[in-house]
Amino acid sequence: MSKLWYSLSVISIPQWARDSIQKECTNFLWNFGSHLVSYKTIIGEKHDGGLKIADIYLKMLSFRLKFLAKHFCCNKDFLWKHIFRYFLSKIQNLGAGMEIFLLQFKKTDLEGLPQFYNELLCAWYAIKDYIIVTEKENDVFNYCLFFNPKVQRRNKMLNWKDFISASITHVKDISYEVIPGFLPISCIVEIFQEQNSEVNVSLITKNYKDLLLSIPEEWKNYVHENEYKRTCFQPNFDISYRDQRIVFQSGTVQIFYNLLVQKMFQEPVSNIYWRDKLDMNDKSSIEKRWETVWVLYKTPDITELDFKIFHNIIFTYEKLFKIGKSDSKICPICMLECEDIMHLFIRCKELAEFKNNFVIYHLESLLKDCESDVFNRLNFEEIFMTALHKGIKNVNVFFVNYFISVCRFCIYRRRQIFLQSEKKIDIERLCRYTLRHYISYNHYQLTVLEKKMNLFKKFFLHRNPLLKETEGILLFIF
Template sequence: MDGSEETLNIALQLLHSFSQYSGLNVNFEKTHVVWIGALKYSTQSIKARWKLVWGCTQFKLLGLTFDVDLPKMIEQNYNDKLVKLENIIAHWNRRELTPLGRITVVKTLILPMFIHLFVSLPQPREAICKVLNDKVLKFVWQGPSKIKAKVITKDFDEGGLKMVDINAFIKSLKLSWIRKVIQGQNKFTSLAKKLIDFNILCNTGSLYAISAVKNITNAFWIDVLTIYSDFVKSINIDSVDKLVDMPLFFNNCLLINNKYIFWKYWYDDGIRFVKDIIKDSGQILSLQELQAKMNKPVNFLHYEGIKKVLSTYIVSVQNVKLKDYKVHSYPILSTYIKPIILNSCNKLLYNMLKENSEIPTCQTKWNEYFADDSIQWKNVHGQVFKKTNNTYIQWLQTRIIHRILGTNSHLFKMGLSDSKTCTFCKMSEETITHLFWDCNTVKILIKDISDSLKNAKIQIVINSKMFLLGDTNVNDSCFILFMEVKKYIFECKRKEVIPNFQGLKASLKLSLNIYANTTNESNKGIFWKVIVCKRRLELFPFEGGRVIFGQSKKINKT
């Protein structure tokens, strides 16, 4: 339409005629007419047979709010979703959930609400991303963060909680557009290919994306190419295959006089990857061999320049030697583009983007406490999530390992407790190690457990490292027993009740009853046939394994 009355009426008549044949009627009373171009803010109306809504600057289509001023469109859509986010958070804040449960809410209810915006719109302003991230973290922790943001996004066995790294998540969704364009054959992909030469993008390094950005004005594709360039730079060349499949041109690792390399006659003759100028023995081709392969003369300066920078780079790559190179099929895609093209889902991309070298602070502190640098931290962090589904126990052990459990010492420093002395002995400062191991009251309880195990002919020497952090040398049932004991001790601390062996037995019975009704009998270990008391051995019909336990039974003060 050209903005005239005639063309508008023709278009409306066509829609009306179509409705008579298809039965799909246009609700003209709710149809908004939006001026674009020079008249985008105009309130001018055109007389038509049907009643239309004039003077609009926005309309909603496929879940997105469109605005005649495109830059406003991004902020408007995100602000609308942030309002809905507040409502979801307010609803779930009324429930008593652990951070593990709240992370599940983030993954299943909050982030899916934004995915359409992440995929369809250019990157939001940094301020909007910060607001979104801050709101989500505040919801997860119900206040200030207890564990570093870079740590909680890691897997369980790395000390994380599998929290979503929102920034990496957005980037992985943006990168998926490169795969869609390369593999797709439709009108949209053809438009994208007019902006960017995806053939060169797939066969060169990050600097091509940077140079392409200078020639386009589309904000969405500028974001995609910028993210791709950063992604390529983050890839670690840690194997011979990655090294030989690395592109020669537009590669930020191979620069001559601080400028990228691109020799079109090499590229057109198929010399695009490191592999193309490497012999089967792993040595760089000589000038004569390269000329024979290309069947044409090669500029001597070009050859010597690339040979020098490539040789220097190969030496700088640790633990990767070209002599280990074995001939394989010709690479269809470069090292950099393979993770994007060869994976149908974004999980691998996301994992690569969120990867960081941050180490939980707690590991250093526990190493100092035990004077032991050989602790297998992957096993320590991950075993509670492998051996039980009980989120109460999982979160309790996570707080113990990360040293963020609310002991009196910790609460006193925060101004939330009047005293930092132990709830049980009233003598020493109540730290995590004191509460669960050094306190005399707890020592008596652990000694009773140890004696009962010996009476049952189960030989286990319980030490502080095994009890506090867990030990992969003990079976699942023993690990769950220690967790149940720590749960009982912490419940006694919260209720200001002195822990004792009879109270522990009652707590274990309750947990066992829940286990008996919720777990497959075929999932057995060797320990739960022993529920101990001071004088005799009691046998119960169910045995240990992967256990789901409930809350501790209330224990009277003794």
């Protein structure tokens, strides 16, 4: 992708090409099948339920914003900055400088502007919610009267071609130069008559009155009290980023991209599903569980299953029936109840023995040292279908989540084997074997290959009554 990013940073790529590359990438991600999680979710951070899939359009906008940050940097004067300013001043013939960034144009208003600069303004509008503008009081004279969200008549911005072609575009154009105050209507008519002697005076008078009414009160007060001084309009733009205020010039492509993704990101719909299903009132605990999906030392197939469970995208028989892919929604193993996700992983009668004698039994010993009020608040279904998040005293939270993930994986594996071969595997044996196998693998990887015994101790042995190690040999107490 780096070749694409480089090209995007310097040239424009047509929308159809961007869309087609993006489509290929997303289809590849979903193995050319149906897209199970919304695109606006998977572009998000992994700890929010996304997959951090790069969005080509937003990446392009971030490169444009970086270009703009370089432009705002006054230290160096390059030829390209003059060319850029020339094109900006030509937009709608406003002759605007930096104040152009306070205006709001529609796509059609920017026709004729080279594509690269067009994208630059689109990028600016996309990030505008995060921009903090610091203006000086005497900037009032430099403000533009048209396409300005602050100058509105009947809730609409003004766009008066006749005023613009008479070069009346800024507050300074309707103000006296040596004394405070706005020009009288006679002067305005004169300016119009310099261009065209046959002007409709009554229309200009009406429009000028309207214009003065549309200007914000504080601007009017300032003009009435102060003389016009020729100044260069140089506002300070800052970005509000993760509770910090950053000078726009020092913004990086990554910061701009993160902000654009944050704006587009859609919270996983499954957050609401699980909150209702498990009756969880604490919004943060349902959101924090996403972090536990991507922890190290889990195998990719377990991580994938956790991701799918948390997103509620497992194809249970209830779902297959709903989309017409199955004649029945009854659980194929117990043949008693509808197989929804809770039935598949917890409530199936065939799982009762495993659940009580293995999962709950060992969970109780893993959680035995946690404070009694925490223990009493823990609900089995909630722990089993989500995850514990950090901060439970005297508990190896990593291992509890690891243990739960492996148990869920074995339940799912056993079901898949049954669907393929109709064989009912001993779930407890499968789970014990899988746990031992994966723990041994991590033990070998961390202690023998990477020589990081401390990490193995921290994640697997610390406060773990199910596992002991003596002289490099693992002892499984389950």
